[in-house]
Amino acid sequence: MKIDILTLFPKMCEEVLNTSIIGRAREAGLVEISCHNIRDFTDNKHRQVDDAPYGGGTGMIIQAEPVYMSYMHLEGKPHLIYMTPQGKPLTQDKIKELSKIENIAILCGHYEGIDERVIEELEPEEISIGDYVLTGGELPALVLIDAICRMIPGVLRNEEAYQNESHYDGLLEYPQYTRPLEWHGRKVPEVLLSGHHENIAKWQKKEAIKRTKLKRPDLLKD
Numbered sequence: 001m002k003i004d005i006l007t008l009f010p011k012m013c014e015e016v017l018n019t020s021i022i023g024r025a026r027e028a029g030l031v032e033i034s035c036h037n038i039r040d041f042t043d044n045k046h047r048q049v050d051d052a053p054y055g056g057g058t059g060m061i062i063q064a065e066p067v068y069m070s071y072m073h074l075e076g077k078p079h080l081i082y083m084t085p086q087g088k089p090l091t092q093d094k095i096k097e098l099s100k101i102e103n104i105a106i107l108c109g110h111y112e113g114i115d116e117r118v119i120e121e122l123e124p125e126e127i128s129i130g131d132y133v134l135t136g137g138e139l140p141a142l143v144l145i146d147a148i149c150r151m152i153p154g155v156l157r158n159e160e161a162y163q164n165e166s167h168y169d170g171l172l173e174y175p176q177y178t179r180p181l182e183w184h185g186r187k188v189p190e191v192l193l194s195g196h197h198e199n200i201a202k203w204q205k206k207e208a209i210k211r212t213k214l215k216r217p218d219l220l221k222d
């Protein structure tokens, strides 16, 4: 899978994407990620990408042309996603769908936004990571990429547990424990020590449902 990020802050993205599981996945060639600086596609000597909004108002708007050119220079017309609080809320189903696409580009806005005409021209899929407003699309893009990458075969060590989520689909994860057996007077549930795989699986499913009912009852509506 190949992911291109169109951003004004490529270093910020690189730093995160070189770390931990995603960094290892890139090194292993499981995912190819490139960060492109929108500023490299300006045609003025000051490399200015933004300008004041028509109609007045505070803040600056990213101009259409450098955004357009940064996308047009990519090979093979990747599926374009625009991170914006106006987009559809991100879900695990959407992540699964996107993880099957071979070539994705993610456009990150900054400042007060992007000239509407380039959004109309490129018709990106608009995605939001939640009903709150951040200073830019870089953190949302990194959230999206992290969630997509963990779905790519080979990225996680314990693939089945994480990826084949059909068993626990739509439910929160059951509680997990590690050594010591007893901590601050709290013991690990007996069934997990039994070695009886069927009983353990039943207990985990029951706990997943119990947790979902308690913490996120809205997920059980379907």
Ligand code: ADE
Pocket: 083, 084, 085, 127, 128, 129, 130, 131, 132, 133, 134, 135, 136, 137, 140
């Ligand atoms: N850019 C700024 N806020 C955002 C959000 N909540 N989701 C996606 N992109 C954003």
